[in-house]
Each structure stands twice: as C-alpha cells, then as structure tokens.
Amino acid sequence: MRTAQPGLLQTVLAPIVFGVAVILLWQGLVTGLAIKAFILPAPFAIGAEFAGNLNNVAGGMTVTGRNSLIGLVIGAVLGIALAIVAALARLLDEMAAPIVAALSVVPIVALAPVLYTMFGAGAETARQLVAALAVFVPVYFNTLKGLRQVRPVHRDLMRAYAVTSWQATRAVTLPTALPFVFTGLRIASSLAVISALIAEYFGGPVGGLGKSITSAASSSNYGLAWAYVLGSIILGLAFYCAALIVEKLVTRRSGG
Template identity: 60%
Template sequence: MSAGAAEMPPVVRRPRGSQDVRARATRERIGRVVAPIVVGLAVLGVWQFLVSVVGVSDYLLPSPAAIAEEFVAFAPAILAAAGVTGFNALVGLVVGTVLGILLAWAAAQWRAIDAMAAPVVAALAVVPIVALAPVLNTMFGADSQFGRQAIAAIAAFVPVFVNTLRGLRQAAPVHRELMRVYAASGTQTFRTVTLPTAVPFLLTGIRIASSLAVISALVAEYFGGPRGGLGSFISTSAASSAYARAWAYVVAAIALGLLFMLATALLERIVLRHRPAA
C-alpha cells in the first residue's frame, strides 16, 4: 500500500436509520401543509361545480367566484369589521384567561372556593349565548361593545379555568413531599413544581378559549349593540338578499378564528420549547 493511500482520512458514514428518520419527518411536515391545501381546493372545485354545472341556486349556495368578487369589492369594510370583532374577542380572551387563572389558583389552594366555584362554572359553561347576548346588549346600551366583550370573556373563562385547575392538581405527590423535605416554602413549591406541571394544561385551555372567544363575539353581534362587527354585517347582508356578500363576511370570520387559533398555537410552541425538561 502506498504512503498516500495510507494517509487518507477514513470515510465517516452516517447511520442510515437517522437519515430515514429525518426524511420521514420532512415528508410529514410537507404532508401537514399540502394535505389541507389539496382538500380545500377539492372542496372549492366541487362547490363551483355544483353551482355552475348542477345549477344550485345562489339563494342556497353562492359560487366561490361570486364570494371572491364580493370579498374584493368590500375588502375595506370587511377588514374594518374583522378589526371590531377581533378586538372584542381579544379583550374577552385576555379578561377570561386572567380570571380563569386566578380562580383556578384559588380553587386549587382552598377547597371551600373550589366547592363554591364548581356550580358557577358549570352554569357558565351551559349558558346559551343567544339568550345572554340580548340581555347584556340591553343592559350596557346600544353604543357599547362591553356586552360583546363580556360574552367573549365568559366563553373564554370556562376552558381556561377547567384546564388550569386540572393542571395545578397534576403535580405528583412525591414531588411535593420532596419539596417539603427540603423545607421549601409554599411559594417555592408552587414555582418549581406546581406551575411547570400546569403550564401545558393552561396553554391548552387558552388555545381552546381563543376559538370560543371569536365565536361568542361574532354571535353576540347578531343581537343588537353597535354596528360594525362581522356578525352585524352577515345578518344585514343576508336580510338584504346579498348572499354572496354575507358569505364573504363569513369567510373573514373563519380567517379571524384561524388567526386566533394559530397565534395561541404559536404561543404554546414557544413557551413549551423554553420550558425546562422534566
């Protein structure tokens, strides 16, 4: 063997298993993006076919092309309405989240508060929005958005409270006993054991509450109060037989709900990524 051949560095081969895992993960990421797009395009194609070829009446189902035309024509009004509904939903989400966390913490600390809060939360969980919205809109006046924000806050409060309370009770007893052996204070135990365990449950509750806040704010706009939200324009457009325009506002409402859901999902990913490993 020559001296040059003897001095050649060895070839490092990566394990084929790791390459297969990375390739599979890449295919899964691409599939999660491509699959919804393909399904959405297929649904739009069938929708357009039913209207254009089968002859479904615009009264029953406007075509996607007509909805797109109305969306472009009324884009400024749609964006302004989405801003009103989105602000009401955001205020309700923040207020409901804060109240849910505080009450869940108190219920986890004191059994008496837990016993008193349980029936109230159960009642709020089943209260119908269509019955509560007219009452609150009448109470706070036709020019106030507070009624809609209160409805969104009630809708967001329930899942945040339930999930946070469950998370606060998930800490293993052995961990609590260990902190007691170390003579840790109640605050130290809460910060190092209870809270890290409850964070994933809290984030799940916020993600669920984000969609409920948008839906509640949207539905509340049907029943009085100031004009300007998506719900008001949907009902007005449908009442004036502008069905394609009403569907354009519905599309904006769907986009707003998806925006809230994606924002909370991103928040969940960021927080859990920086969460210390168990």
C-alpha cells in the first residue's frame, strides 16, 4: 500500500496541481496585462461560457465524437488487417509501403472538400473517412513493426510443429505485436478526433465542434469559441484514456 501511494501522487495529484497553477497564471496574465479577448480570453471566462452553453458544447462533442469513433474503428480494422496480410506476404508489403506512405501526407485541407463533393455536403461520411485515414496510417505502421518482432527461434519452433502461417500468426506473432498495436491505437485515438474536427471546417452538416468554433469566432464570441475548444480537448483526452484502459484490460487478460 505504501509503495502505491507515491505512484498515485505522481500520476494524479501532480498533474492536477500543475494544471491549476497554469490556469491561475493564465488568469493573472490576462487580467494584469489587459489582454484582449480576441487574442486570448481568460480561463474563467472560458469556463463560464462552457458552463453556460453546456448543452451546445455537449451536442457538438456528440457529433464529433461519433464521427471520430466510426473513423477510429474503420481505420484501425483496416490498418491491422492489412498489416497482418503484409507481414505474411512480402510482395504485398513492398507494394503497399509507398501507397501508405503517400496516404500519410495527404492534407486534410484538400481531402475534405473532395470527399464532400463525392458523398454530399449533407452527409457525415466525409468526416468519418478523413478520421479513418488519419487512424489507418499509424495503426498500420505500428502493427507491421510489431508483427516483425518475433524472434527467429520462435519462428523455427513453429516450423518444427508444422503449423500454418495463420496459426503461427495467431499463436505467436499477434501476441508479440500487441504492445505495438496499442501504441498505434493510442496515437490514432487522438488523431481521429483532431482529423474529424478539422474536416468540419471545410463544409458538411451544421454540427460538430469544428463548425461551432468557426461560427463562434466569426461572430466575435471568442469566449464561446474557446469553450468549444475546451470541449474538443476533453473529447480527445476521453478517446486517449479509453484506448489506454482497453490496452490495460487486454494486456492484463493476455498476461494472465
């Protein structure tokens, strides 16, 4: 029990204390230097706007969160599946590598309007596909790296037992790659939210945090715009923490 206490203080209490100190310093600087709201609103003003428009912020978080979750699932499934196939077939790996590398540098600014034209400005499909693309790349590369971590002695043992490639992948390769897969998912969980939010800036249905930020800023309601930014931060942290919790549960179960 004593050994667990310092860990709890370091992981929970220290970040809270640091965050409160930053907020107080921020408030003091904005007030003392009379910084205009269009440059940087005070955190207390942002908090007041967040509390006063909680339903609207929550509605935007729901729309962006749903698109991010759909994109996360699609991108993760495709990334893991293609990485497994690429690890089994060297030719496919060599063919897919430049394509995935090209996908990693596709700008959302250019992609989102094209997808809105393809699927319609009234559909959420474009935002979900943008999030899926952002998720796919890190999940694919991390999974593929993990699949290549199997030691030669383990591969030789599988050959000695005359198992098939899929049986060896399921029994040895996938468990070894699991930490790498979850590293990719943790990275991708935040990218899904960011990508879906950015895609909302370039059209699509009214709704979501990105549209709300744009609307509030265009009407010079900077406190409200930052309240929506706070909602996006909370949403991103929620996705990251959910991915971390799933990783802990799966790792504990597989280790047991």
